[in-house]
Amino acid sequence: MTKESEELIRALLAFQESFRKEIAALPNDDAERAKVVVARANALLHESGVGAAFAPAVIEAVKPWPAWSKGPNFEIVMDFPVTDVSGSWTRDDADRADTIVVGFTYKGTPYQVKIIDGGVQSGYASSDVYQRGKAELWRGCELVLGLDISKDLDREFPEWKWFNVYVLAVGEWMKDVLEMETQMKARLSQRLQSSTDADAITRAANIKL
DSSP: OOHHHHHHHHHHHHHHHHHHHHHHTSOSOHHHHHHHHHHHHHHHHHHHSHHHIIIIIIHHHHTTHHHHTTSTTHHHHOSSOOEEEEEEEEEETTTTEEEEEEEEEETTEEEEEEEEEEEEEEOSSTTOEEEEEEEEEEETTEEEEEEEEEEETTSSSOOOEEEEEEEEOOSTHHHHHHHHHHHHHHHHHHHHHHHHHHHHHHHHHTOOO
16 A cells, blocks of 8 residues: 555545544534534545546546547557457436446446436526536445536536535545546646657758758
């Protein structure tokens, strides 16, 4: 286990202990306790970076994998190393919802990402157009993370982003999600550098000083 992994696990254990003490000190009011639980879960996802690492980073990366994994160059284009990629797409005409499910194995652990697209909605302003949905992460047979997500369609490159949590089971999977995002950033940096290098070589070939 790396030093960073050990630090994250210690931080998670400290959070759990602090959270238990905070809940124990609250009045015996179910609604107030529920609000504190949700607020603390959202804060943990924000402060740890796990929320953004999963949505948008991981879910946007894995969406095309079921199709890409059938091609010969999948290992080149995938953003972090996985095996056993599978996927499905279904539509619920009654709810007008599309569901994408992507399964894969990361470092020997089976994961499944589920993205439920609830369709296009209008905002308070007549010009606001966005999509709402849900994103879930399953570790084996356990649902460890469930997020409400939205996509601002007015942006040039819209992507799913999380804004609230409805399932959170704190555990070592959080380290995996952060690692996935770190590897994605490293791959992107490598691709940008390769593109820059190739462009420079092409330009230099046509320059005579």
